[in-house]
Amino acid sequence: MSAIDHLLVVGVGLIGGSFALDLKRQGLVRRVTGAGRSAANLVRAHELGIIDTVAADVGIAARDADLVLLAVPVGAMPAVFAQLSEALPTDALITDVGSTKCDVIAAARAGLGPRIARFVPAHPIAGAERSGAEAARVGLFVGKPLILTPLAENDAADVARIEALWRACGAEVARMDAREHDHVFAAVSHLPHLAAFALMEELAGRPQASTYFRYAGSGFRDFTRIAGSHPEMWRDIAVANRGALLDELDAYIAKLQDVRALLQQHDGAALERLFARARAARREWIGNRNHE
């Protein structure tokens, strides 16, 4: 695989920074420029050897980029596409790491216009407990899923090029339709985050909240761990994946209402069957995970 001459990373955090580090380590990129909102973070990324240059302006930095990685919150992507549209060389590729895909693709179409074919959408599934350049590390993506949601307009060689870079980082690449992607992640990631935020916020708003929290144990701790996630990032994801997430919220609320009805009717047998199905499904899932 030929090396990339100039990689521009917009948003040098856990994901963007780790991608740059992995490619550098393997000699797959010659020069990395970093762009982003926080000058302090970019200076730190430079100190850590993640980037070689700090871009004063995305448009200017893009002029001789071969590949641009968008690793900003999904709500910030439309503005970046607009900045790239004018500046980017016609043969440069763009990819992203957004947790939602339909809205990012829509923003790319709006921002890039006829050059949409150069954008290959992607989503690496890597934990985001920590953030910023400080959190970036070599090997973050090893064994982690990376989902490509190619566009009809994409050239097969370009998609293969992006796939090869992620494979070089150790990711296990799958391809999926963007709509399917958004439905799957609404169910297994976005909804649980909203459900954990909602439970925590509801309890915290009660007059006697401190008594409640005092007796919360390890089950509560694990159930609400993702309620410690970043509010702005999750605001963007929720709004970006609004359609699928509304469907998931409706399905979950309906299931909770079913549970409520069984309890109201004193139907212990049906509750036990529901709990048993849940436990069996979880055990099977955990078994498959450990097996991989």
Next chain:
Amino acid sequence: MSAIDHLLVVGVGLIGGSFALDLKRQGLVRRVTGAGRSAANLVRAHELGIIDTVAADVGIAARDADLVLLAVPVGAMPAVFAQLSEALPTDALITDVGSTKCDVIAAARAGLGPRIARFVPAHPIAGAERSGAEAARVGLFVGKPLILTPLAENDAADVARIEALWRACGAEVARMDAREHDHVFAAVSHLPHLAAFALMEELAGRPQASTYFRYAGSGFRDFTRIAGSHPEMWRDIAVANRGALLDELDAYIAKLQDVRALLQQHDGAALERLFARARAARREWIGNRNHE
């Protein structure tokens, strides 16, 4: 503190077995008899030195007991109270470890009649990931909360006696009104369990469940950990604490509907504020826990 001559443990599992082990280790009990549904479990408890004798019949074993500990699922308690009612010496004490208190107290009143004053209700907060006599161990309760919900009929000396035994096991004893107890645990324990069971069961019932589970990550894993809990035990808890749990389900469903409305209205700012309140509350809670 004078030692108990004869302790009868009904249900020699993680909790009942660990209580017996701790008291034995400290010379606070001379003889332990075990009773329960599973003969195999009782034989194992005997092999492990948790109990000295296996009871063929709760009523017969109770005839010379000084203290009876009820450590069976809360749904099985009414039958045990009825068996104890006739057999127990008039000066014997009874206590329990049920996760719900109002219903256990009601069952005790029905079963024990005028001897209700001899029953001191209690709830140790100790993880129950594993079960059976095999899971019992010395020191399980060290630093864990133990909640007493004394009755108006209790003699203060009897409550103090039960409290002293749990303190000897290392538990941090608090007293609470039974109704308050049930509301607090409905919120911080029972509702999260139902919410995790519901999410897991809803997803598992979909035609494309395997695709969904394939992309579920560590956030999903922690959120659903308690969906691996014991279906029968949780059926009993849900039914036993039905009133408080219905209130909690209503509050949670209402909060999820608030979240849904904000999303429907595209109100990202309000969503971000809600997420931020949840994160702040969780960080404060975790900080207090780690500080203890």
